[in-house]
Structure formats: structure tokens, C-alpha cells
Amino acid sequence: MKKEKKIITSKRRSFIKKAGLLTFGVAGASVVKAPYAYSASNPIKWRLQTYSGAPLGAHVIKPQIEAFNKAAYGEMEIELYYADQLVPTDELFRAMQAGTLDAVQSDDATMGSPVDISVFGGYFPFATRYSLDVPALFKYYGLNEIWDEAYSEVEGVKWLSTSAWDPCHLFTVNKKVTSLADMKGLRVFGVPTAGKFLAQYGLIPVTVPWDDVEVAMQTGELDGVAWCGFTEAYEVGWADICKYALTNSVTGAWFGSYFANQKAWDKLSPKLQALYRMSINDSHYYRQVWYWGGEADLRVNGKKMELTSLPDNEWAKVVNDSKAFWDETSSISPRAKKVVDAFKLYANTMEKAGYPYR
Structure with a gap:
């Protein structure tokens, strides 16, 4: 009985030893051949x-x-x-x-x-x-x-x-914007596309490094920003400098x-x-x-900027003017036209869907 037990134990040890060698060999081979191998000490x-x-x-x-x-x-x-x-x-x-x-x-x-x-x-x-x-x-x-x-x-x-991200609003340091005419001559930091569109109303897009925007508004180099929404304006400190916020957003996101x-x-x-x-x-x-x-809360409860709005007829003109901007952009290339066509289809779908979409 003891002899039989010794033979079984010996066989088990032999199997474990061979299995271990086999596992090590397979693992070693996979490490060498695998295209992705990393070490915590060398990420x-x-x-x-x-x-x-x-x-x-x-x-x-x-x-x-x-x-x-x-x-x-x-x-x-x-x-x-x-x-x-x-x-x-x-x-x-x-x-x-x-x-x-x-x-x-x-x-x-x-x-x-x-x-x-x-x-x-x-x-x-x-x-x-x-x-x-x-x-x-x-x-x-x-x-x-x-x-x-x-x-x-x-x-x-x-x-x-x-x-x-957020919608695009116009925030101004000293000038209250209550009509399109008030935009004329305003030097504003913003993203290229929105700046190009708003330039037709006399707005002057200005490019400065992001970290310089605050100082540029304080020194008068900039009259405002058309770069973000209310959440961002409050978060980065621009709302501490700008006195006025135009509630009309040129785009929603x-x-x-x-x-x-x-x-x-x-x-x-x-x-x-x-x-x-x-x-x-x-x-x-x-x-x-x-x-x-943040957008909703700061419009209602934010106290740092006075809210202004364009008259309905003037805002309707801005919305209508965007159609020409869309058509002009669609002529860039067939692919650009695909994007504009997608915008048109989406807008049409949302209008037909009605509340709560539009």
C-alpha cells in the first residue's frame, strides 16, 4: 500500500513539473511573439x-x-x-x-x-x-x-x-448689446467659424492665447468673448470682468x-x-x-452679468442669414455638402417632432 502511494505521488510530482515547464514555455513564447507587452516600471x-x-x-x-x-x-x-x-x-x-x-x-x-x-x-x-x-x-x-x-x-x-460642449453666447466687458448695430466694432475673442459668421454684423474676431484673454479684456484689447456659454464664463473668471451677457446663442453646442x-x-x-x-x-x-x-442655473441665479436679448425681428434675421452661410459652406466640397445636408435633415426632423425637441 505504501509502495503504491509512493508511485502515485511520484507521478503527480512528475506531471506538475512537466506542466509547469510547459506553461512556462508557452508563456515565454507568447511574451516574445506578442506585439503588446508592458511593464509597470516602463509604461x-x-x-x-x-x-x-x-x-x-x-x-x-x-x-x-x-x-x-x-x-x-x-x-x-x-x-x-x-x-x-x-x-x-x-x-x-x-x-x-x-x-x-x-x-x-x-x-x-x-x-x-x-x-x-x-x-x-x-x-x-x-x-x-x-x-x-x-x-x-x-x-x-x-x-x-x-x-x-x-x-x-x-x-x-x-x-x-x-x-x-456648451452653447455660444456673446459676453461683453462694457458695451450692452441690445441690437445688431451694437455689435459693430466689438473686438471679440472666439472660435473661427462663429467669428466669421458674426463678422457680417460688424463684430471683429481677435485671436490671442487662451490664457491672455482675461488680461486682454481688462486692458481693453478685447471688448468681449464669443467663445462659450454661461457655465464656462463663470468657471474661468470671465464673468467677473464682463458686465453683460447676450442670451441669444448662435449655436447650441x-x-x-x-x-x-x-x-x-x-x-x-x-x-x-x-x-x-x-x-x-x-x-x-x-x-x-x-x-x-450650469447654463440654466447661472442664467437664473447668476448675479455677475446683466442679461440682454436682441429684438425678435433682428434675431430672426440672424437665423435666416445662417441659411446663406450653410449654402456657402456646402460648396467647399461634396463631403462638406453631406454635412450640411445632414444638418438640414436633422433640423427638419426636429421641427416636425415638435415639443420637447423644438
Whole structure:
């Protein structure tokens, strides 16, 4: 009996030893052959620069980056840089394409994207009325496919996702705007597309580094901003300088996107790519709620700015003028026309749907 037990024990030990060697051999082979292998002591490092300054970045991107770095658990770490810290904002695209930056958060127009749809990034007049319009347009009206197609034609860059930020209002330091005539001569910081549209009423778009906007308004270099909504104006301190806020919004939500350098993106494992996309989606949700809740609350309860509005007939003219702007933009290219056609179809659908959509 003891002899039989000894034989069984010996066989078990032999099996475990062989199984261990086999497992080690398989694991060793997989480590050598696998394209994705990481060490907690040597994580992948990315440098990401956002369009926003630090006060705004605390909401529009910092929570996402912190969450991603924690979830990556030593396999990857993203270093976050704010507006103009590494490169000027209008050079973000080229810096990412060249590999100076691994990733970017911005709208297409502000970062100087060399694609025929860049004009739609940021604030395209009256393309949206509410923040949920943006993800709906991308998911159900073909914009996801159009953006992916456009950036697939540009070497070295990967477009990842677009969603909504806040609406675009005009905030002024000293001049009260109660008519279109009051816009004439106002030097205003803002995103390119909205600035181009509003220029027909005499507004003068001015470009300065984001961190210089506050000082430029204090010194009189700028008369105001047409860059954001109420939530952002209060958060970054512009509401402390501007005395007046125009309640009419030229569009309901900013088109903001996430991009990556193609080589940097391709080096990530499928797991890390999925994790990064998940963190982007979580950031989209965070902003949607943060902006939406703030816009209503600060219009009603905010005490820092006096609210003004344009007369109904003048505002109707602005809305009508946007039709010509749309038609002009659709002539850029067949792809640009597809985007405008999607806007028209969406607007028509929303009008027909009625309350609570329009």
C-alpha cells in the first residue's frame, strides 16, 4: 500500500513539473511573439494637449485623464498639457501629426485641421440648438462616418470621437448689446467659424492665447468673448470682468473632438485602445451634465452679468442669414455638402417632432 502511494505521488510530482515547464514555455513564447507587452516600471507615455486653459480643463479633460491613468494601472500614463503649454493652439494638428504630441482635444477649426470639414468643428451657426444634438448627429445622421473618412485621408492622424460642449453666447466687458448695430466694432475673442459668421454684423474676431484673454479684456484689447456659454464664463473668471451677457446663442453646442497620432495609437494594445475610448465617452457624459446644469442655473441665479436679448425681428434675421452661410459652406466640397445636408435633415426632423425637441 505504501509502495503504491509512493508511485502515485511520484507521478503527480512528475506531471506538475512537466506542466509547469510547459506553461512556462508557452508563456515565454507568447511574451516574445506578442506585439503588446508592458511593464509597470516602463509604461507607455503620451503627451496630450487640450485647447483649454487649466481652470476649464479641470472639467473638460482632467477627470478623464486621471481616470484613464488609474485604470491603465501602470501600463500607460498620459501627461496632460493645457492651452499653448507645449505648442500654440493653432499648431496642435501639425504637432500631433509630427509626433510632438501623442494626442489632442480640440475642435477641428481652432487646431487648424487640413480637412474640408474643419469649418464644422467648433460653433457652426444653428447646426445645433441643444447639446444632445451633437451626439445624435454623429450617431444617427452619418457624421461619424464622414469624420472618419476625412481624417483617414490625412497621414499620421487618427480621429477618435466628437461630442458636445456648451452653447455660444456673446459676453461683453462694457458695451450692452441690445441690437445688431451694437455689435459693430466689438473686438471679440472666439472660435473661427462663429467669428466669421458674426463678422457680417460688424463684430471683429481677435485671436490671442487662451490664457491672455482675461488680461486682454481688462486692458481693453478685447471688448468681449464669443467663445462659450454661461457655465464656462463663470468657471474661468470671465464673468467677473464682463458686465453683460447676450442670451441669444448662435449655436447650441460646440463640436469638440479627440485625436491621436496614428503611430502612437497603433502601438497601444486593443485593451488600452478600448480603455481610452471608454474614458472619452465618460468625459462626454461628464461635460454634458456639467454644462447643461450650469447654463440654466447661472442664467437664473447668476448675479455677475446683466442679461440682454436682441429684438425678435433682428434675431430672426440672424437665423435666416445662417441659411446663406450653410449654402456657402456646402460648396467647399461634396463631403462638406453631406454635412450640411445632414444638418438640414436633422433640423427638419426636429421641427416636425415638435415639443420637447423644438
